[in-house]
Amino acid sequence: MIKTAIHKIYVILGKENKGDLEQLSRTLSGLFSYVNMTSNLYLVAGNLPESMPQVERIQKDVIKFLRENLFARLYLHFVHAIPQTTVKGIDYYFQYYYQYLKRETREFDQEGYVYQEVPRFMLLPVIVPGNRLEPALLITLLDTLKGDFMLPCLYLDRSVFFLAQDKDLMARTEKVYYGNDDSREPAAIACNMFNGDLLNDSLEMLTSEDRFVPGPCQASLIISAQDGKVYTCLDAFRKNQSLTDIYKSNSVDALMTLYYEHGGSKRDCLECRARVPESFADLPISQRRKQRIGALLCHFGTLYHDAGDDIQAVEKYEQSLKLSLVQEAGHINFRLGLGYTNIGRFDQAVKAFNNAELTYQSQYYFHFYKGRCYFEMGDYQAALSEFLQALHLKPQQEDLVKILIYAGSCHNSLGEYEEAAVVLEKAEKASGHVKEIYNALGFSYFQLKNYDKAIEKLLMAVEIDPCSAVDYASLGANYREKGDFDKAIVMYEKALALDPDMILASENLERLKKRI
């Protein structure tokens, strides 16, 4: 088994400090031994003029590494704001920053030409445009960058979402990242970029396998050049759980030993991945993409449900409903209904089931689940109506019995004891040995004053479950009504022996003893 390689490194740049830069450069150069054959390095700057010395220095380190290791490929993404709004200002940026950085890497374009393949080193400027920058100017800049073999990307925060509507601009952009806030802090930008990639990763997995179980994302490191802290992934960064501090301890091997010990393995990747999609819901992305995100949220809901966490499941289904295709709404509402049922919010469950009615009305189990909600809410009439519909749709044998018992119990609760007895006798025929049937039948016959029948059924119940205090108490009541007080006393005593706190039994017993 070969150990995992680091696929992505995010460096959050800060103000330049010579000593720190030395240390950062040493750390990154050391880390190159641990990066994947094809890897991505993101340098996230607040503004370029301030961070340029760091970008330049790191690029030099990368070039050295690639020259020495012909099997390695690296994509360098440098993220920075462009405050400029004039042709002159943009031109200045191009000349002094982009072209300067590009010049240093021409040898790799030449190498790519000779080997007739994509160059091993790619520069991807990720531009964070200000809201006063004319789209036309930005387009010119992107064209110039492309013409010089760079792959321009955009990072759009809320203040410039309108740019996403510009088709000409989008057609020239290699990749668009979104920030769901207005923050231009490098840390926030890095988080949003990471989030975007994490979402893409989850969506891709969903496409290739619709029942995927989320594991760690591509191995990555986040390094804050501002304070030297290193984080194993976005989740650790968000929670401020750093692995080490490169400005304090300076051995890369020690850092990586720690990494492999602590790696992504201990993180809750489902929680981390499931947090992301919703924040992308109101970004200027295509309808189709929103629907995919809706499908992903629904999948996360199902995973939470499978893990027994229906509170989370319900939240994800609710989010999913806002994004998904209308055709999917029925399925999601059905799951939502089940989720609400499991957390005891039956009124909400009924609402969700009602919204799933059109899709599921021909399924017996749908009516069964819905009926159960009404039953729990004490609306026995509505519950009964659902159970009867379920029965009409020919349920599978094992469900048939459950539905009949529920239907019988509804009749009992509605005071329709004869109907209850009929339904429950059917259940008995269908399955025989189920305690709940005999218990409910005992109740029906007691109410119908058919004590012998009631006793017969209740005896069956205690035969199946000799520890059922309630059934012994019910037997007691039937014997009492028949006038067989001795037997009644025995039964009440049994009930009390099993459940000494059963007030009903102790009161009845006392009363009987007094009567005798």
Place this chain on the structure above:
Amino acid sequence: MNILLIEINPFASATTPISLGYIAAYLKSNGFGVKILAVGEDMSLSCSGFHELINSFKPALVGLTAYQRTMLYVKGFAGLIKSIDNNIKIIIGGPQATFMPSSSFAVLADIDYICRSSGEVTLLRIARAVDSGTPFSDLLGVSYKDSDGAVYDTPEIEAFTDLDQYSSPYLNDVFDYSCMREAIMLTSRGCPHHCIYCYTPQAFKHKITFHSVDRVIEEIKWISKKGVKRLWFADPNISFKPERLIELLDRILSENLKFEMWMQTRADLVTKELMKKMKQAGVKTIAFGLESASEQVLTKLGKHLAVEKVAQAIRMAQQQKIDVELFTIFGLPYESFDDAVKTLEFVKKNNVKIMGNTNSQQMQIYFGTHLAGHYKDYNIRPLNTDRPAYISIGSQYETEYIRTSELHEIQNMWRAHSLDGGKRIVS
């Protein structure tokens, strides 16, 4: 003694390294310890991880598969290996190596051998030589550079004509099945035809050799047990002997082996009956080599195939609801821009979806092909004369009939019609 075999393709997900599998199985059944490392874009591998692998497995010999497009990476790995242990011997083999000029040694500092003949028998000989401490004595089928830097070419070594004599990579369990989605089968090797752009006929001396149907079925059963559900037949012409293919398909059916299959063959080697059987047995996709839809271009390629024959084969497959892929290339000798457009029109007219392998690409001139040796005769002008010796012309050429700008235009036209962005899988 341990031998490490590496195949690198950083541009796509790793596929079953079938040729290395054969070599590994053969070495394994001759008593050597072998490991295969298939490095695709989805694999996680760092220098440090590779170091650990070399230090723990301790190979005395490393073999690297060479394709034109991966030569830089082959060089890189070779350099890294030698930097870890300079005593490890390194051989390259595969399509780019077989006919690579020996002068390449001068610019491939870390390579000790270039494989020229069948990989299995050639590498076994080398392994034995390395094992006995005389790595450069009594070799056949290779070129090598000895410790003083002198280069030697040895005589060829005969490959087996009965392929069953090669140990099976499947039955000898040399692959990792944990992420294998599709097993590649190689039931025959070589081709007797003379297409001037193709490497296969030269590499296999215009002969075609076969595995027995029994052996293939045994392998398929094994693969089925491993839970793999798709088979990809790499044979250039699987229906070369139609009755053999029918027998194979019949056996797949009678043994109730359920697979989704991909096959490629010449369009003049299929019949309605064969297609019907293919469909029954689970063939989902069939690929034909069309190359060009211009009759006058096609006749000059040595392919001896009529365009109408391809159209017929497509219809037959479509009637059976088998998906069709068409291999096409542009920038062929004597092909004008208009000829090239004809090919795209043909594909569209015949309702073949432009995606996957149907995405067209420019012809590549590789070592060993008839064209590589005779490009001047076809008025082909290489654009970069300053190539390292181990890189062939590839796609860096113009012809008298088509200019670079037109080649780009054709490429863009295909891309514009592509349903998946234009990435071809097989070359």
